[in-house]
Amino acid sequence: xxxxxxxxxxxxxxxxxxxxxxxxxxxxxxxxxxxxxxxxxxxxxxxxxxxxxxxxxxxxxxxxxxxxxxxxxxxxxxxxxxxxxxxxxxxxxxxxxxxxxxxxxxxxxxxxxxxxxxxxxxxxxxxxxxxxxxxxxxxxxxxxxxxxxxxxxxxxxxxxxxxxxxxxxxxxxxxxxxxxxxxxxxxxxxxxxxxxxxxxxxxxxxxxxxxxxxxxxxxxxxxxxxxxxxxxxxxxxxxxxxxxxxxxxxxxxxxxxxxxxxxxxxx
Amino acid sequence: xxxxxxxxxxxxxxxxxxxxxxxxxxxxxxxxxxxxxxxxxxxxxxxxxxxxxxxxxxxxxxxxxxxxxxxxxxxxxxxxxxxxxxxxxxxxxxxxxxxxxxxxxxxxxxxxxxxxxxxxxxxxxxxxxxxxxxxxxxxxxxxxxxxxxxxxxxxxxxxxxxxxxxxxxxxxxxxxxxxxxxxxxxxxxxxxxxxxxxxxxxxxxxxxxxxxxxxxxxxxxxxxxxxxxxxxxxxxxxxxxxxxxxxxxxxxxxxxxxxxxxxxxxxxxxxxxxxxxxxxxxxxxxxxxxxxxxxxxxxxxxxxxxxxxxxxxxxxxxxxxxxxxxxxxxxxxxxxxxxxxxxxxxxxxxxxxxxxxxxxxxxxxxxxxxxxxxxxxxxxxxxxxxxxxxxxx
Numbered sequence: 001x002x003x004x005x006x007x008x009x010x011x012x013x014x015x016x017x018x019x020x021x022x023x024x025x026x027x028x029x030x031x032x033x034x035x036x037x038x039x040x041x042x043x044x045x046x047x048x049x050x051x052x053x054x055x056x057x058x059x060x061x062x063x064x065x066x067x068x069x070x071x072x073x074x075x076x077x078x079x080x081x082x083x084x085x086x087x088x089x090x091x092x093x094x095x096x097x098x099x100x101x102x103x104x105x106x107x108x109x110x111x112x113x114x115x116x117x118x119x120x121x122x123x124x125x126x127x128x129x130x131x132x133x134x135x136x137x138x139x140x141x142x143x144x145x146x147x148x149x150x151x152x153x154x155x156x157x158x159x160x161x162x163x164x165x166x167x168x169x170x171x172x173x174x175x176x177x178x179x180x181x182x183x184x185x186x187x188x189x190x191x192x193x194x195x196x197x198x199x200x201x202x203x204x205x206x207x208x209x210x211x212x213x214x215x216x217x218x219x220x221x222x223x224x225x226x227x228x229x230x231x232x233x234x235x236x237x238x239x240x241x242x243x244x245x246x247x248x249x250x251x252x253x254x255x256x257x258x259x260x261x262x263x264x265x266x267x
Numbered sequence: 268x269x270x271x272x273x274x275x276x277x278x279x280x281x282x283x284x285x286x287x288x289x290x291x292x293x294x295x296x297x298x299x300x301x302x303x304x305x306x307x308x309x310x311x312x313x314x315x316x317x318x319x320x321x322x323x324x325x326x327x328x329x330x331x332x333x334x335x336x337x338x339x340x341x342x343x344x345x346x347x348x349x350x351x352x353x354x355x356x357x358x359x360x361x362x363x364x365x366x367x368x369x370x371x372x373x374x375x376x377x378x379x380x381x382x383x384x385x386x387x388x389x390x391x392x393x394x395x396x397x398x399x400x401x402x403x404x405x406x407x408x409x410x411x412x413x414x415x416x417x418x419x420x421x422x423x424x425x426x427x428x429x430x431x432x433x434x435x436x437x438x439x440x441x442x443x444x445x446x447x448x449x450x451x452x453x454x455x456x457x458x459x460x461x462x463x464x465x466x467x468x469x470x471x472x473x474x475x476x477x478x479x480x481x482x483x484x485x486x487x488x489x490x491x492x493x494x495x496x497x498x499x500x501x502x503x504x505x506x507x508x509x510x511x512x513x514x515x516x517x518x519x520x521x522x523x524x525x526x527x528x529x530x531x532x533x534x535x536x537x538x539x540x541x542x543x544x545x546x547x548x549x550x551x552x553x554x555x556x557x558x559x560x561x562x563x564x565x566x567x568x569x570x571x572x573x574x575x576x577x578x579x580x581x582x583x584x585x586x587x588x589x590x591x592x593x594x595x596x597x598x599x600x601x602x603x604x605x606x607x608x609x610x611x612x613x614x615x616x617x618x619x620x621x622x623x624x625x626x627x628x629x630x631x632x633x634x635x636x637x638x639x640x641x642x643x644x645x646x647x648x649x650x651x652x653x654x655x656x657x658x659x660x
Binding site for chain 1: 411413414415416553556558559563566567570571573
């Protein structure tokens with residue numbers, strides 16, 4: 001089921017917006033709902049929005065920070081590795097007084113979540129990794145994101161390219177072009193020269209001591225599903241939920257994916 | 268006002284590979300991923316021979332220098348390593364200067380680049396000039412440098428080169444991107460303290476600032492006249508604010524030039540080659556869209572495009588109206604050059620004499636008319652205007 005809507009700027013109606021100064025970097029945090037907290041780390045672009053979080057918010061408080069260099073958060077060129085993002089989030093979570101919580105991430109956000117879990121498992125209750133990047137899988141390499149042509153992007157993002165297209169603005173939108181250039185630049189600071197991810201991630205994934213759900217679109221062309229078994233083998237306590245008919249933007253493409261994650265977090 | 272005393276005249280030659288099959292005209296990009304199966308090494312060999320011959324001709328015709336460039340994975344330039352081209356030209360000439368414009372220093376080992384240029388300067392007896400570019404977005408797809416740090420790396424690399432050239436004893440460098448336990452250039456440059464240096468820019472003020480900060484010249488790329496004049500104005504103001512003066516040789520005037528018997532004939536002989544150059548050889552496709560290459564406010568100014576939309580598109584009227592293009596009779600070209608040299612106050616005039624797939628005979632004709640008609644006429648007008656001034660003294 002397609003829950004995407006024709007939006008230039010994702011609708012954040014009903015979300016609470018707060019700004020934090022995290023060691024000098026403006027960090028915008030959206031949240032919705034009440035209950036035990038679940039933090040969601042977005043992927044390499046903010047344009048898909050966070051509609052799915054409304055479903056999770058029925059019984060949870062969903063906390064969605066924008067990464068430095070993305071969306072409404074400020075820029076910090078010194079943040080140029082996933083580890084820097086982990087440290088940034090340690091600072092933010094301290095400010096938010098989050099002691100123990102659930103962590104979910106999509107794509108690049110899942111990479112950050114995985115590295116956070118490697119180092120700080122004890123602060124987490126559960127982990128959701130949706131279409132994660134970051135693990136170098138020699139046998140099943142992912143396409144180099146930076147080399148994808150703009151025109152081909154929709155078919156890499158969603159199984160039905162129309163779904164991705166519906167998330168892009170119509171026509172020539174300078175604001176959108178500048179935002180996506182800025183976000184791609186921020187991403188390039190981390191992985192321009194290592195688009196496959198962190199070569200050492202596999203060495204340390206055994207340290208993720210919390211129950212983990214992998215949510216994966218059957219037709220994900222960004223992170224091919226063939227790579228899922230490598231994550232399954234390396235994570236000590238994991239379950240793979242394949243989403244039939246979906247691509248990389250699982251939560252925008254499939255209510256089943258949103259539900260699967262919600263149920264897992266509710267258990 | 269006539270041209271300035273001690274004006275120097277140079278030609279620029281970008282040595283393109285001009286033997287692409289015509290059916291490739293439909294390619295989206297002529298850079299980065301263009302298969303090298305399209306490069307015929309035998310034809311390339313012949314072209315190198317021809318181009319070196321043309322460099323020698325430039326010296327014989329009395330030009331002061333030749334400017335060469337560097338681009339990667341493209342048919343628009345057969346000079347991914349321009350220092351090799353400079354070495355070859357130096358070996359075949361005795362007076363001609365070579366301005367290498369140039370290797371992006373952040374893409375090389377800066378110390379090795381300092382060594383390469385120092386060698387060229389010594390081998391040529393001080394005939395080397397360099398212009399330092401950041402490189403087009405396209406270069407970053409084929410070089411292992413993250414574009415988001417390109418400018419910082421660029422600056423550090425320049426510092427290393429200067430340090431290596433100006434220190435008379437072994438020194439060292441410990442920076443963000445490069446670490447040298449010892450920095451010690453042997454041979455050191457022939458010119459003292461080093462060859463003339465220009466920063467290459469397309470008008471972005473950030474780049475002008477860099478030139479001012481180091482006290483280098485500023486060499487405009489092929490960019491609209493208005494943008495060049497803005498850059499010049501800013502360059503003058505900032506240089507004055509730094510307590511220095513812009514010397515006439517610090518802001519070269521670069522003009523795409525073709526001279527023939529009449530304006531009509533010049534245009535008829537030239538236009539197809541300009542079209543080949545702008546429409547075909549410069550077409551970057553999606554590779555112009557490089558993350559991290561330009562500042563966001565600059566991107567916004569450019570309407571969300573990293574390179575101006577004109578890059579890779581030919582529009583003859585636009586070129587004639589807004590760019591430094593002088594195509595016409597001796598009279599037409601002389602008048603334009605004289606006017607522009609005054610406008611810029613430059614004593615360094617660079618003729619882009621070879622364009623696109625221009626054949627040898629046209630280049631030879633163009634350079635000969637420039638050397639034997641246009642330049643002497645510019646000098647004659649200067650000499651005439653100086654006589655009364657001297658007589659009056």
